[in-house]
Amino acid sequence: MSTPTSLPGMRHLLADDDLTQAEQTEVLDLAERLRTDPYATRPLAGPRSVAVIFDKPTLRTQASFSAGIAELGGFPMMVDGRLAAIGKRETIPDVARVLGRQTAAIVWRTFAQDDLATMAAYAGVPVVNALTDDYHPCQILADLQTLRQHGRPLPGLTFAYVGDGANNMAASYLLGGVTAGMHVRVGAPEGFHPSPALVERAQALAATTGGSVTVTDSPAEAVAGADAVATDTWVSMGQEDDGLDRESAFAAYQVDDALLGHADGDALFLHCLPAYRGKEVSAEVLEGPRSVVWDEAENRRHAQKAVLAFLLERSGLVGPSGLLAVGDEAAPVAGTA
Numbered sequence: 306m307s308t309p310t311s312l313p314g315m316r317h318l319l320a321d322d323d324l325t326q327a328e329q330t331e332v333l334d335l336a337e338r339l340r341t342d343p344y345a346t347r348p349l350a351g352p353r354s355v356a357v358i359f360d361k362p363t364l365r366t367q368a369s370f371s372a373g374i375a376e377l378g379g380f381p382m383m384v385d386g387r388l389a390a391i392g393k394r395e396t397i398p399d400v401a402r403v404l405g406r407q408t409a410a411i412v413w414r415t416f417a418q419d420d421l422a423t424m425a426a427y428a429g430v431p432v433v434n435a436l437t438d439d440y441h442p443c444q445i446l447a448d449l450q451t452l453r454q455h456g457r458p459l460p461g462l463t464f465a466y467v468g469d470g471a472n473n474m475a476a477s478y479l480l481g482g483v484t485a486g487m488h489v490r491v492g493a494p495e496g497f498h499p500s501p502a503l504v505e506r507a508q509a510l511a512a513t514t515g516g517s518v519t520v521t522d523s524p525a526e527a528v529a530g531a532d533a534v535a536t537d538t539w540v541s542m543g544q545e546d547d548g549l550d551r552e553s554a555f556a557a558y559q560v561d562d563a564l565l566g567h568a569d570g571d572a573l574f575l576h577c578l579p580a581y582r583g584k585e586v587s588a589e590v591l592e593g594p595r596s597v598v599w600d601e602a603e604n605r606r607h608a609q610k611a612v613l614a615f616l617l618e619r620s621g622l623v624g625p626s627g628l629l630a631v632g633d634e635a636a637p638v639a640g641t642a
Contacts, residue, residue: 309398309426316619317425317432318612319418321442321481322506326514328615329446329484336450336611339376340604348614348623349379353409355613357435360386360415365578366435366443369605370412377610382408392420401427409622410613431616433609441473444577444601445481446608451601452533455573460486460515465531465568467492467524467558468585469551470499474537474577479507483516490519492527494554524558528567535575536560536585552584561587565595573597 317323324332338345349355355374359367367383374381384404391400397420404411405428413421414435425432434442449459462485466478470493479499482489489507491499498520499507507518521527528534536558539551558564565574574586574596582588590596617623 314619314621315425315429315431316616318442318616319421319425319432319434320440321445321477322484322510323442324484326484326486329449329481332446332608332611332615333450333453335614336446336604336607337453339610340450340454340607343376343607346614347376347378348617349374349377349409352378352380354380354382354407355410355412356382356384356404356408357412358384358386358389358391358414359435360391360413361436363414363435365602365605366414369602370435370609373606373610374613376606377613379409386415391415397423398427400424402429405429409617430622431613431620433612433616437473439473439476440480441477441577442481443605443609443612444474445477446612447601447604448478448535448575448577449481449485450604450608451575451597452573454600454604455597457532457573461488462533463488463490463531463569464533464535465490465492465527466535466537467527467560467564468536468555469493469497469539470520471497472537474535475499476503478535479503479518480510483507483511483514483518486514486516488517488519490521490527490531492521492524492558494558495522497554524564525567528564531568531572533573533575534560534565534568535577537577538579538581539585555585559585559587560590562589562593565590571595575601578602 357370371381401424410431411428412433412435416438418437418439421434421437434440464482464487466475470491475491479489511517539555574590576598580586580591582591
């Protein structure tokens with residue numbers, strides 16, 4: 306049996322609650338700094354490589370990680386999951402130990418959360434969840450950064466998500482949102498609620514941060530007085546052929562002007578994209594003055610750069626002297642802040 310090679314103190318971002326409230330704030334502060342000064346820190350200068358693996362379709366994730374890794378001074382090593390056939394052609398532990406010796410970090414967009422955890426156990430470098438069936442933590446960090454960018458302090462903010470409450474975005478909004486001290490509401494039809502175990506996990510976390518969790522069948526109740534409203538596609542990747550009639554179930558949960566009218570007058574609208582106008586959101590809302598979806602898409606780059614820099618530093622791969630560890634030696638990193 307293979308033996309895990311993850312080093313003591315190695316940090317990963319596999320789910321939103323891998324960051325404490327203070328750590329999340331630290332990452333968001335750095336993300337905002339990197340939005341205004343893209344080259345403020347370059348811990349990957351050399352360049353060091355970061356493996357970026359895709360098993361699912363991608364646009365924003367590939368574009369933002371590619372650009373962000375380059376701005377950190379590194380090289381984005383794109384790995385086509387279909388060609389690598391991770392877990393089929395080679396075991397995940399074998400792949401992890403190969404890539405871990407070639408790269409400073411691994412970013413993986415895949416299906417099973419357990420596979421991502423196995424990668425982290427064997428890689429010996431930080432592993433970042435670029436989306437799994439369970440969570441999408443990088444997107445939530447970008448959303449939180451977007452709210453702050455538009456002058457919305459996170460602690461105490463009321464955040465409403467409507468649509469499929471059983472998908473990865475709902476899970477990450479619950480965990481990431483309450484980590485930030487927000488009051489997170491999920492409006493979803495019966496049969497599409499977050500799991501009781503996830504809700505309990507989020508409630509326990511909220512008790513330590515000042516946040517709260519509400520799950521309701523009523524979209525109007527979820528949105529009432531909210532400071533921000535978000536939705537997601539009704540059919541997540543991999544659900545296309547599951548036989549469920551989502552359009553009938555979710556028709557009342559479309560974010561249109563009428564539903565958004567229940568929110569605060571200055572409420573912002575968020576969507577992780579891709580968006581399907583006329584389904585989960587009306588064209589008027591998506592293109593309207595409350596929509597900040599394009600800022601969200603840009604902020605993926607800044608938030609992910611901050612995550613990589615944070616994980617490298619906290620894992621001891623970037624030292625206080627600005628050195629990036631390479632095996633038993635260390636290579637100087639220019640411009641590390």
